[in-house]
Amino acid sequence: DARVTQTPRHKVTEMGQEVTMRCQPILGHNTVFWYRQTMMQGLELLAYFRNRAPLDDSGMPKDRFSAEMPDATLATLKIQPSEPRDSAVYFCASGFETGYAEAFFGQGTRLTVV
Amino acid sequence: AQSVTQLGSHVSVSEGALVLLRCNYSSSVPPYLFWYVQYPNQGLQLLLKYTTGATLVKGINGFEAEFKKSETSFHLTKPSAHMSDAAEYFCAVSALGNQFYFGTGTSLTVIP
Numbered sequence: 001d002a003r004v005t006q007t008p009r010h011k012v013t014e015m016g017q018e019v020t021m022r023c024q025p026i027l028g029h030n031t032v033f034w035y036r037q038t039m040m041q042g043l044e045l046l047a048y049f050r051n052r053a054p055l056d057d058s059g060m061p062k063d064r065f066s067a068e069m070p071d072a073t074l075a076t077l078k079i080q081p082s083e084p085r086d087s088a089v090y091f092c093a094s095g096f097e098t099g100y101a102e103a104f105f106g107q108g109t110r111l112t113v114v
Numbered sequence: 115a116q117s118v119t120q121l122g123s124h125v126s127v128s129e130g131a132l133v134l135l136r137c138n139y140s141s142s143v144p145p146y147l148f149w150y151v152q153y154p155n156q157g158l159q160l161l162l163k164y165t166t167g168a169t170l171v172k173g174i175n176g177f178e179a180e181f182k183k184s185e186t187s188f189h190l191t192k193p194s195a196h197m198s199d200a201a202e203y204f205c206a207v208s209a210l211g212n213q214f215y216f217g218t219g220t221s222l223t224v225i226p
């Protein structure tokens with residue numbers, strides 16, 4: 001059963017620390033999305049990649065966030081330094097580039113910055 | 115440009131009653147439309163999608179949605195609500211080669 005795998009599922013960290021979230025997209029998918037979900041803002045697109053190249057990261061605070069795809073099986077989202085306002089659930093999703101193919105979501109990483 | 119508006123952030127229905135969750139979209143190109151469901155502490159799961167062809171789309175768990183171009187709508191319905199339908203529902207729009215644009219979500223409560 002193909003699925004998007006995100007690690008860790010939960011992360012509690014102190015303000016100022018670096019946080020790295022990882023995502024393994026479904027094998028064969030060439031598009032990867034990072035979303036952030038909060039009660040106040042709902043689902044926000046942070047960045048997305050096609051064939052490992054970043055297409056749009058305009059939703060991401062550039063001074064502290066970075067997203068990469070070192071290879072086709074791994075996507076990472078880093079926050080350095082972390083702040084309490086970064087507390088949220090971060091979702092990774094993968095899919096095909098056609099647009100009419102749905103995105104498959106991981107279970108999310110719940111980040112708490114204290 | 116594309117966007118989605120979900121009318122009603124909270125909807126309550128009695129068990130066995132009709133479920134109607136509203137979604138209106140804006141798109142300058144032919145849209146692809148999706149409904150996702152999110153259960154507590156879970157990721158989003160696809161309920162159904164419209165790409166081309168038949169405008170009435172059937173999905174999982176007895177849900178269906180109808181694409182109405184003239185009304186720019188893609189409302190989600192289910193004839194009879196079940197307690198297990200309580201969740202957050204998201205409408206999304208996309209287009210060929212594009213990213214997904216999600217609505218703000220509708221929280222469905224089912225009253226026994």
